[in-house]
Amino acid sequence: MTTPKLSIERVGKVFEGRSSRVAALDEVTLDVAAGQFLVVVGPSGCGKSTLLDLLAGLTTPTSGRLLVDGAPITGPGLDRGVVFQQYALLPWRTALRNVEFGLEGKGLTRRARTDTARQYLDLVGLSGFADRYPHELSGGMRQRVAIARALAFDPDVLLMDEPFAALDAQTRETLQDELLRIWETTRKTVVFITHGIDEAVYLGQRVAVLTSRPGRIKAVVDIDLGDRRQTEDVRSTPLFAEYRHQIWSELHGEVARAQRSELSAREVVSVG
Amino acid sequence: MARRTPGDRIRPLVRHLLHAAATVSRKSIAVVAFLVLWEIAPRVGLVDSTFLVPFSTAVHALWDLARSGQLWDDTRVSLTRSVIGFGIAVGIGVPLGLVIGWYRTVADILNPLLELFRNTAALALLPVFILILGIGETSKISIVVYACTFPILLNTITAVRGVDPTLVKAARSLGLSTPRLFRQVVLPSSVPTILTGIRMAAASSILVLIAAEMVGAKDGLGYLINAAQQNFEIEQMYAGIIAISLIGTIVNALLVRLERRLTRWRPASR
Numbered sequence: 001m002t003t004p005k006l007s008i009e010r011v012g013k014v015f016e017g018r019s020s021r022v023a024a025l026d027e028v029t030l031d032v033a034a035g036q037f038l039v040v041v042g043p044s045g046c047g048k049s050t051l052l053d054l055l056a057g058l059t060t061p062t063s064g065r066l067l068v069d070g071a072p073i074t075g076p077g078l079d080r081g082v083v084f085q086q087y088a089l090l091p092w093r094t095a096l097r098n099v100e101f102g103l104e105g106k107g108l109t110r111r112a113r114t115d116t117a118r119q120y121l122d123l124v125g126l127s128g129f130a131d132r133y134p135h136e137l138s139g140g141m142r143q144r145v146a147i148a149r150a151l152a153f154d155p156d157v158l159l160m161d162e163p164f165a166a167l168d169a170q171t172r173e174t175l176q177d178e179l180l181r182i183w184e185t186t187r188k189t190v191v192f193i194t195h196g197i198d199e200a201v202y203l204g205q206r207v208a209v210l211t212s213r214p215g216r217i218k219a220v221v222d223i224d225l226g227d228r229r230q231t232e233d234v235r236s237t238p239l240f241a242e243y244r245h246q247i248w249s250e251l252h253g254e255v256a257r258a259q260r261s262e263l264s265a266r267e268v269v270s271v272g
Numbered sequence: 273m274a275r276r277t278p279g280d281r282i283r284p285l286v287r288h289l290l291h292a293a294a295t296v297s298r299k300s301i302a303v304v305a306f307l308v309l310w311e312i313a314p315r316v317g318l319v320d321s322t323f324l325v326p327f328s329t330a331v332h333a334l335w336d337l338a339r340s341g342q343l344w345d346d347t348r349v350s351l352t353r354s355v356i357g358f359g360i361a362v363g364i365g366v367p368l369g370l371v372i373g374w375y376r377t378v379a380d381i382l383n384p385l386l387e388l389f390r391n392t393a394a395l396a397l398l399p400v401f402i403l404i405l406g407i408g409e410t411s412k413i414s415i416v417v418y419a420c421t422f423p424i425l426l427n428t429i430t431a432v433r434g435v436d437p438t439l440v441k442a443a444r445s446l447g448l449s450t451p452r453l454f455r456q457v458v459l460p461s462s463v464p465t466i467l468t469g470i471r472m473a474a475a476s477s478i479l480v481l482i483a484a485e486m487v488g489a490k491d492g493l494g495y496l497i498n499a500a501q502q503n504f505e506i507e508q509m510y511a512g513i514i515a516i517s518l519i520g521t522i523v524n525a526l527l528v529r530l531e532r533r534l535t536r537w538r539p540a541s542r
Contacts, residue, residue: 056445076447088442092460092537101456102446133537153446 003070004031005157005189006055011064012214013050023214024050027064030208030217034156037183037190041200041247042210043259048193051215052161055191056082068157078105081150085162087142089134095121095145096130102153120148123182140171147179151186158183160192164199176202180228197251201243202228202235209250219250325507333507334514342496343515350485350492351519353409354477357416361473365421366466369428370454379429390426394419394480398487407488412481419480420473427469431462464538467531474523482516493519 013025024047032038042048053059054066057076066073068080081102089098099117108116121130124144134142143163150158164172176199183190194200200207201223209218223243228234307327314321325333337343372379372386398415405411435458443457485494497512 058441058444076445078447080445082442082445084438084442086438088436088438090439090457090460092463104456105447105452135538 002034005034005036005069006030006032006191007067007070008051008055009065009067011051011054011061011066013047013054013059014062025054025061026214026216028210028215028217029064030220032189032191034189035187037192037203037205039192039194039200039204039207040210041194041197041207041251042215043212043251044195046210046212047215048195048210049161051210052082052159052191052193055157055159056080078102078153079155080157080159081153081155083143083146083150083158083160083163085165087134087139087146089142089145089149091134094131094133095126095137095141098134098145099148099152102149106153116152117148120152121145123151123185124148124178138171139167140175143167143175144178147182151182151188155188157189157191160190162193162195165194165196172199179203197244197247198235200247201225201240207243207247209247221247221250323506325510329507330510330514334511337496337508337511337515343511346491346493346496346512347515347519350478350481350494353412353492354416354481357413357481358420358474358477360413360417361420361424361477362470364417365424365469365473366428369425369466370432370458370462372425373429373432374454374458386422386425390422394476395483398480398484402488412484412489412492415484416477416481419476423472423476424466424469427472428462428466431465432458434465435461464531464535467527467534471524471527471531474527475520478516478520478523 008028008030011025011028012023015022015024028051030038040048040051050059054061055073057073057080068077090101093101096114096117099120100113103113103116106113118127118130121127124147126141126144126148129137129141134145137145147163164175167175179190180203192203194203202225204223207221207223209221210216211218221243225234225237225239225243234240310324310327312326313319314324314326334343372382394415397418398411401411401415401418405414439457439461440453443453448456481492482494482497485492486498489495493512493516497509497516500506500508500512
């Protein structure tokens, strides 16, 4: 058996506040094979983003361990590229210079950096916008720049934290297709966090459903829609609807539970 | 109707010039009115012309001071003092502000003391500075340093606290070390707010310096004004005041331009 690209082994994460203690994740175990597209879907506040931060090495687990290629994650590394919901582009840098940002730690010459950055702007379809500043670009374009930045230093793993959540529906669909195309050409391992069921079914080879706080793996659903691009409007096929319903059923109780606990938390606050 | 006359081409140009002229006159009308009032009031006896000379007389005196070289000497002395003091203040305020803004513990320890210093008017300390450092250059530069440090320091702290956390997160995910994080993320995103502090500091550097020169100095623009008043050379006193107001305006305009240059990446609406 080959080593999985990513291993999450009985990972728990507890945030200690001054007077509160919040368990974000509990006993999460999950393997991701090299080249796989995994989507993690869960109700809001279920610790999805915490899981991503752990994989990115931005925070450490309270219990359990996370491995890349069998070696424990000790911090951020250029073997993993992260794409955030809020784009996180440096506003004082042009699109091209933003893509170069991730390459600056790699000891390349300036010229090699620029060439690579241009190549990845091409890949995300932004060749003509290299010299634009982020505020001159639309939300969808900004996220394309962020994806190019995360890919430019050629990580094995792409970690995406609700990257399309802030975009309008049309732009989101376009970028979903672009992402699948990029995934097919680059063969990266992708971990994609979302709260959208449609998005999860459309993008994922596997969809992991997380419970509401503390997040646990409730189910892992394998998705096989065939070649998505062979079928016109795959979202309206019966198979898609079936997968959608399956994940919806898994999630449904969790969303209600999450809302109840949020409401009761608010009551506690308003009474206190 | 379709025939183009030369007038068709000239008209947009004329309109453009008229528009520009309208803008200029709208922006200068208040200043011009003030200067006209200053000119007329002493002449028609609205105020005593012994104590408030007409604007043109003051300008004439300024011209004489400039020709004799005295204006240049005093200006150079004053500018040297304030530039040195200002430079030292930037050197202290920006790095210290970065550290205080970034490290909570340092902020908790230093904030109460800084708050105390900040609320002690610089000029109240002038006698202390003179007592300890004498009436030479050191005491004047020191008071400028004191007055300039706080706007720069406080704006730098605010700037660092305001750095977008997702930018920091993204930079960390790219494996940036703390020094690189400061140089490539924290500092650049703080530049606009720091520059506002620098502009405030520049204004107060001139303010406290002039005051310091009035109290104990043998040269400088503050001395020029104060000495002129005491020797009853009223035109020269006003000439000195005009010189200071011009210098202040020019310095501010230069800093605004610098600010624009360094913050071109921001949306125009800001």
